[in-house]
Structures are given as structure tokens and as C-alpha cells.
Amino acid sequence: MGRRQLWDQDEVLASAMRLFRHRGYLGASLRDIEEATGLHPGSLYRTFRNKDGLFHAALDAYNERVVRHRVRVHLLEPADPLAGIRSFFTSAIETGAEPDPGCLLTNTAVESFTLPEAAPGVHHGLAAIEGGFADALTRARNRGDAPPDLDIATTAAHLLALYQGLLVLVRAGRPRTALHSVTDGALASIGTLRNPRKQDDP
Amino acid sequence: MGRRQLWDQDEVLASAMRLFRHRGYLGASLRDIEEATGLHPGSLYRTFRNKDGLFHAALDAYNERVVRHRVRVHLLEPADPLAGIRSFFTSAIETGAEPDPGCLLTNTAVESFTLPEAAPGVHHGLAAIEGGFADALTRARNRGDAPPDLDIATTAAHLLALYQGLLVLVRAGRPRTALHSVTDGALASIGTLRNPRKQDDP
DNA sequence: TATTTTTGTGAGCAATCGTTCAACTACGGA
DNA sequence: TCCGTAGTTGAACGATTGCTCACAAAAATA
Known part of the structure; x- marks a missing residue:
């Protein structure tokens, strides 16, 4: 063996993730990363190869922890699925004490x-949300809370x-009331996309 | 007087705008800007003070030319307003030959x-679209293409x-068919948000 | 204990960043 | 024609960027 690693990889990825969410890939310098993670460049480059490698690891961790967790808690587990969709949206608006950390998927897509x-x-993260x-x-x-001929795939893409x-x-700093009304609109729009299996009233 | 300006400010702003749309603020270096605009740093800094100043001028130009033009052509002028809304969406998907240049408002909001x-x-640009x-x-x-009790403000925010x-x-590189079905969803969702003036079927 | 193996440390590299400025060029008015 | 003014040019500045590497420290093996 040899010397043991003094730092916890999960903690380091968590702080790197937080930094990238706030500042983006280009906006986070390696000095910032050193300060946020507490790692020195040597250890960083030994483990993650380079800045890209760290970013990829942080993005994977984001998908694995944040996205998956949010999807499970709000979309997969709740007994009332529509209430879950609502809380999935509202929880993105009410970010709590610290300012909006941003979604790493959104930010990275824009920086693509x-x-x-x-x-x-x-893609992987977006697909998880859509799923x-x-x-x-x-x-x-199945519960009867949505039309039986609901076009699920299209509605899921729409919600995404x-x-x-x-x-x-949220990032643009729009007033929260306006954002909450968007959430209302999201819920209200469910059920408007039907499968054209049987044309009732054309 | 003195020497006359050899370059056209509109052209310079157009090329700077294109660069910022593709690469973002941080991703566009001053060497890139020099190459894209054909301006040397001296002229650039004399006219726009610094990189921030150029970016603000480009953002203003984007609002003034691109956003305003798109809003007018697709949303204000068409005789059929719903068809206009549809073309407003589809024209953002079909960007033509060159790859998606991105929306400077979206990108800047994320880089905020x-x-x-x-x-x-x-804010100004987003408000123009919403309007x-x-x-x-x-x-x-008014034409009878939407319910008379349509909640216009909320639906506009929803569409934005x-x-x-x-x-x-689009930036994330999703397949165009999926994006077009989002457009269909946008149109289908119009009319789902009613003003609660008269409750008909609770 | 001596040796090997792995990790931590941080000074410092070349490249690039945004920015400045002194020399140069063209125009209008005297 | 000469001068004052406005614009152009591009070399070069200090700061910062992503990154490397020689060395020190600690654990496993002998």
C-alpha cells in the first residue's frame, strides 16, 4: 500500500459541485477550487487528471446524488403524484437561505x-428527470387523477x-410569485396532451 | 473634428453579439473579440470602455434588434396569433445551417x-417576450381562438x-422531434389557465 | 529498522487573460 | 500649410490561468 488518502472524495465532490453550480465551469478557477475543496493542485491532478476530469466527476455526482434524490423524493415516492410534481417545481424556486445554486444540468447545457x-x-440527468x-x-x-388517454411521453418532455x-x-431573478404561477400552469397543463387514438371532437 | 471612424458600430456589435451568443461572456476572450470584430484593443477600449461595456452594448443590441424583431414578426404582426406563437417556438428550434447560436438572454441569466x-x-428582454x-x-x-376567461398574464409567463x-x-442537443412536441404542448396548454372569475365546474 | 509505495505540499512554469499607452495616421479649420 | 483633434495600431504590461514536478510525509512490506 502506502500513505492513506487524507480527504473524503464525496466531500470534495460536494464542494466542487457547489462551486460549479454557482460559478459555472469557466467561472470557477483552480484557485477557487483549491479553496472550496481544501485540496492542493497535486492531489487534485493525481485523482482527477485535470479540471475537466473534476468537472465530469462533479457532474456525475450531481446526477447521482442531487438529481436522483430529487426525482425519487418528489416524483417516484409520493402517494399523490401530482402533488409530487408540484413540490418538484416549488422546491426549485424556494432555495432556502443561500441564493439559488443553479442546476448543473441547465448551466452545463448553456455552456455546452x-x-x-x-x-x-x-443527457443522462435530463433523461432521469423526464423519466x-x-x-x-x-x-x-392509473389513479384517475389524469385523463386515461394522456400522452405521457410528450407531457413528460413538456414538463422537462x-x-x-x-x-x-429563477437565475434571472424573476419575482417568486411569477415563478409560482408558472408552477400552477405546469399542473394545469397536464391533461391537455391526449393520445390521438380515438378522435372524439375534431 | 479629426479622423473618421473606419468601422461600422452596428456591424461590430453584430459580430460581438454572435460571439457572445456562442461562447458566453467568460468564454469569449478579447483575442476572440478582436478576431470576430476586426477591431484592435485600442479602438475597442476607446469606444466601449472595457469588455463589460462591449457586452452590455451587445446585450442591448440583442434586445433591440433580435428580440424585438422576433417578437414583432411572430407575436405582434401575424393575423393568426396562435400560428404566430407556434412559429415563434419552431423558429428557435430550426436555426438553419449554422449550429444554434443560443439566446443571449438565456445564457446571460445562467451566467448571472x-x-x-x-x-x-x-429583465428587459424577457419582459419584451412576455409582453x-x-x-x-x-x-x-378577441378572435375567439382562446377561451374568453383566459388568464393572459399567467399564460404569458407560462409560455416564457x-x-x-x-x-x-436545444443547447443540450435534444432531438428536434422531441422539441417540436414541446411546441405542440405549448399550444395545447393555452386555454388551460382560466381566470377564476366564475367557477363553472369545481 | 530499512525499503518501497502512495499521497500531500506548494513553489513555480508557460500561456493566456483583460487592459494600457505611446507612436502613428487621417481629417477639419486656421 | 500647419496645427489641433479624433481614431488606429499593436507591442507590451501585470495578473491570473490551468497545470507540473521535485520533495516531504506517512503507511505497508521486508
């Missing part, structure tokens, strides 16, 4: 031209777009 | 923590969020 190799990670919506919508339909847009508006 | 002084410009939606919705309602989300997904 300077970070093309991060695309798979972004969560689809699950919640399916359960809502609306959610990403909401995050942009 | 490194550019807090750009917030007013972002365009509100105008189109009002005309649609959906539009910004669509732009994020």
Missing part, C-alpha cells in the same frame, strides 16, 4: 459549446422543458 | 452570478418559461 464532452452527462415525470404521470393516470425554463427564470 | 450587472438587460405573448394571447382571445426551457434543451 465550451464543454462539448459534457453532453452525455447532461421521473413519466412515472409520476403514469401513476396519476418547463422545469428547465423555470430554472432559467 | 459572474455578471450581476447584466440583470436589467436580461409579445400577452399581446398575441389577447388577440387570440416554456420558451426558455426549450432553448436550454
